[in-house]
Amino acid sequence: MSEHRRKQPPGRGRRGAAPNGRRAGPPPAPPGGAEPPVDATAELTPTRPSYGSRAEARRAAQGSVAGSRRRRAPETPRKKRFIDYPRHNHTGWRRFVPSWRQVLGSALSFMILLMGAVGIAYAMIPKPDPNAIALAQSNVYYWANGDRMAVSGGDNVNRQIVPLDDISIDMQDSVVAAENQSFWTDSGVDLWGIGRAMLNMARGGEVQSGSTITQQYVKNAFLSQDQTLARKARELLLSVKVAAEDPKEEILAGYLNTSCYNRGACGIQAAAQAYFGVDARDLDASQSAFLTSLLKGPSLYDPYDSETGELNESNAARAEERWESTLRQRNEIEIRGNRLSDEDLQAILEEGFPIDDILPPSRAIVQDGQIGYLTRLADDYLDAQGIVSKDELARGGYRITTTFDQEMVDQMEEAVTAVSDDRLDPEARDEDRHIQFGGAAVVPGDGAIRAIYGGVDATQHFSNNANSPAVQVGSTFKPFVLAAAFQYGARDPEEPADQPDGDRTIVSPESVYRSENDLPIELYNGEPAMVEDEETGEEVQWKQRNFEGRERGDITLREATVVSANSPFAQLGMDVGPERVSEAAVSAGLLPGSLVEANDSVPTFALGVSTPGPIRMASAYSTFAASGEQNEPYSVTEVADSTGNTLYTHEGERNQAFDSDVADTVTDMLVDVVQNPDGSGNAAANIGFPVAGKTGTTDDNKSAWFVGYSSELSTAIGMWRAPDAEEDLSEQEIEDGVGVGTFMSMFNTAGEERINGGSLPLDVWMGFMSAARTGEEEDFPEPPEDFGEEVCGGGATCAPDEPTDQPTTDEPTADPTTDEPETDEPTADPTTEPPVTDEPTEEPTPPCGPFDPNCNDDSGGTADGGTADGGGTADGGATDNGGTADGGADTGQSEGGQTNGNSGDNGSIFGGG
CATH class of the missing domain: 1.10.3810.10 (Biosynthetic peptidoglycan transglycosylase-like)
Structure with a gap:
């Protein structure tokens, strides 16, 4: 090992080393256990303990320093927590197990908080209004005998709320x-x-x-x-x-x-x-x-x-x-x-369990068949009379007792169905398509509507044909002309047009009027009845044409009524005044809004150009049946709310519209329509009880009617042809301009040349009246003798001519079972002034003029393609005496005259919708 590695660095000796927190160990003890020498500085320097080794000394020194530090900074006790969780005095999983005090306290706290929250919520939550569905109720409709008829309204919810x-x-x-x-x-x-x-x-x-x-x-x-x-x-x-x-x-x-x-x-x-x-x-x-x-x-x-x-x-x-x-x-x-x-x-x-008493399921809310028409008719009545509004009815909750007789409603529907099934074949004949019927039956002397026929089904055909179908009524309007003539009288030609009853002459049924074809119609004072020619705009005299130019000379009003001749009634209407005829119709029960304008400029007003509808026609005829007593038609007898409180009870107001002699005379003449072999309603002669009635057919054969009555029931049946929906139209009909609600002619319908009031409508009327017979039908009151004065109207001779061999002028007595057609009654368009012919002629069967709407060269002189009530044959064929009856056009109205007319809100049964 080299020298320099062994050499200590300068100044790094034991004594010169920098202090590092450790002291050198004490010198070793003297051998032999001798006492160490006394040091003079012993009292000043603490005695150091002896250690066996340097490591022991080092550890001892460290422990001394640590102990010294603990003594200088003693540990403070832990602060107590409000919730001792996790628990401090436990270790491991026990620290997380709450004590029973903690469990109980938590439960109590939760309950207190919950109760407080519930209390606050209870105080703050309002009691809401009931749901609309919970309040929704239906209206319950009852038949006249009290049996439940149907449930309707109230959002189609079948509910009637009742008290406990x-x-x-x-x-x-x-x-x-x-x-x-x-x-x-x-x-x-x-x-x-x-x-x-x-x-x-x-x-x-x-x-x-x-x-x-x-x-x-x-x-x-x-x-x-x-x-x-x-x-x-x-x-x-x-x-x-x-x-x-x-x-x-x-x-x-x-x-x-x-x-x-x-x-x-x-x-x-x-x-x-x-x-x-x-x-x-x-x-x-x-x-x-x-x-x-x-x-x-x-x-x-x-x-x-x-x-x-x-x-x-x-x-x-x-x-x-x-x-x-x-x-x-x-x-x-x-x-x-x-x-x-x-x-x-x-x-x-x-x-035992009442299984036999539990009814099989049936639909409570029924609107198909005739039920929908019945309930809507009752609703219309309640709304029109201000008893219950449509909005209130929509909310439901009413119990409505109606006047409807369930059996009669079924009988009328069955009568229509039977005739339709027997006589009509839409698949074989296009002319049998779009055929509609409307009907109504009213109680004379009361006004209660017992039955209606509104159409094939209220869920398929939505308009109610019994109410206001906007169909002209033709010659069934003529009894109101008679009533006006008998009640008010004909005007004095020497007095002003608007004259009091005292200046008038009460007309006798034996009064004589002319029945010539193409008869020039005069005002009451003998002046020409002028109308505007639609082609030229010039003022020309109105000429009343008869079917195929046929005529029978001067005839009495009774005879004219029997055969439904037109010319005499057109002139009689002008003599009395269209305003007074309108007044008589309204007095009988027709609504003013269903009538066309009535004044001297409308000579065809008397021939049925208005559109009252079956209910009002049945009601007006019931005035004659009740000897002049008029009763407003009604369909509801009682209304109660959901609690049973009665809101309305019907109390009829009777009005003597005509003197009893007047009404009974009209009835006597209508009895002749049925009983006379030449009568247009002769097919009903053998019905088995006394009846009176009148046929009616309109221009271009667009509608046909029979309205008649017994002492117990007055019934009107109408028939017409009009499409219900676009999908019902053929391509040819669309090309021809036919639309929904367009009235179409009924030529060749049911295999007949034309449909008249004495054919299918009379069949339906007889089927219903025979089934609805009560057995209490009585003879009508005898009319007074020598009623009124004989008047020679329109230049007629008071000694009437003997009937000629010429056929009569209007509706024949049709045999509904034969294939031969009966005559028709054309009427004028209620929205236009009646046109006139070009030139008068004395020929029995004059040629067609250029402005003659009632003549058709191709059809042998029919009126605008239409004939009146059967072409002059009686009952579709020759009468027993070889004569013909009822062959004249009702009005000779131009352009087919039958329009959709006045469907009007005022034309409905109750004057609304």
Whole structure:
């Protein structure tokens, strides 16, 4: 080893080394155990301990320094925590196990916080308004005899809310016994019940809700059906609030009225009707027990399948088990002092489950067939009369008793169906397509509407043909001309046009009028009745054409009525004045809004260019049947609200529209229409009881009518042809400009040359009236003798000519079973002034003029392609005496004259919609 490696560095000796916190060890002890020499400085220098080695000395030195430090900075005690967790005086996992004090304190704190939160929430949560669906009710419509007819309105919810007093005690106690036995005493929430339900479900038992009646009512009335914790918590709070604020009776009634029982029945009243056909107040113990079972699961306990209507054995077995369980619970417990006795229980069980009393499923909310027309007609009446508005009806809750007779409604529908099936074949004949009927029957002397036919089906054909179909009525309007002539009289030609009744002459049925074809019509004073020619715009005299130019000279008004001649009535209407004819029609019962303009510029007004509709026509004719007593038609006799309070009871107001002598004279002339062999309604002569009536057909054969009456019933039947929907139109019809609601001619319909009032409409009328016969029909009152004065109108001779060999001028007596057509009655377009012919002519069958709308060269002189009531044949064929009848055009109106007319809001039965 080299020298320089062994050499100590300068100044690095023991004594010269820099202090490093350690001291050199003491010198070794003297040998032999001798005492060490006394040092003079011993007292000043502490004695150092002896160490066996340098390492021991070093460790001793370190320990001395550490000890010195601990003494200088002693450890302070740990501060005590409010919650000693994790626990300081435990180690390991024990530090994280809370003490019993901590557990108890936490539980108490949580309970206090929870109670505070619940209290705050209870104070802050408002009691909401009931759901709209919970308040939605239906309107219940009843037939005239009190049987339930239909349920409608209220958003199509079949519910009628009733007070608890209208729910039987048996039903109340059954639901409490089965659903919530502590109902009358609990606070609205049954925590023990919820616990039992949860425990039962945890054990795999039957699913239970654990909800009280109050909770279920709150859920139905105020909340949604969502299965969420938030909804459940809200349900619990509201249940407590409702139980504290609302009477128990109100809660129970609310629960029974908001619960649904299958078959679309919501509420106990609807359920009682749907399953047993009784009111809720009449439910017995057995029925109540069954309906209670439906609350547990409506679709599981209804013995009948709602879709097929067949018995479901599984459901029936479940329902019977639940039914018996409910009865036994009523026997075991006492509810408000009531308990089903052992004797009553045994008697019910012996009688057995009421499966035979449970009605098969049927749709409560029915609008198809005629029902929709009936309910809407009743709604229109209530709204028009200001009894219940449409908005109020939409909210539902009304019980409406109507005037409708179920049997008569069925009979009218069957009559239309029978004629349609027998005479019409849309697949074989295009002319049989788009055929529609409308009908109505009204009670004379009362005004009650007993039956209507609104169309094939209210869910397919939406407009009500019985109400205001905007179809002209043709010659069925003529009795109002007679009534005006008999009541007010013809005007004095020497006096002003607007003259009082004292200056007029009451007309006799034996008055004579001219029936010539192309007859120039005069004003009451003999001046020409001028109208504007549509082609030239010039003022020309109106000439009334007859079918194919046929005529029979001067005839009496009675004869003109029998054969429905047109020229005499056109002139008679001008003599009396169209305004007075309109007044008579309104007095009889027609609405002013359904009539076209009535003045001396409309000579065809008397021939039926207005559009009253079947109901109003039947009602107006009933005024004649009741010897002049007019009664407004009505369809509702009583209205009550959901609580049973009566809101309206019909009290008719009778009005003597005409003197009885006037009305009875009109009736006598209409009896001749049926009884006279030449009468246009002679096919009804053998119906078997006294009837009177009048046929009517319009221009271009676009509509045909028969309106007639007995002493018990007045009925109007109309027939026309109009498409319902675009998809019903053929390509050819579209090319021809035919659209929805366009009136089309009925030439060749039913295989006949034309349709007249005495053909298919009379068939339907006879089918209905025969079926609806009551057996109480009486003879009509005898008319007065020598009524009125004989008037020679329009230049006629008061000694009438003998009937010539020429055929008569208007509607023939048609045999509805023959293939021969009967004549028609064209009428004028209510929206236009009637046109005139080009030049008058004396020829019986004049050639067509350039402006003659009632003549068609291709059809042998028909009026604009249309003939009047059968082309002059009687009943489709020759009469027994070889003569023909009823061959004249009703109006000779131009351009086919029949338009959609006045569908008008004022033209409906009640003056609205």
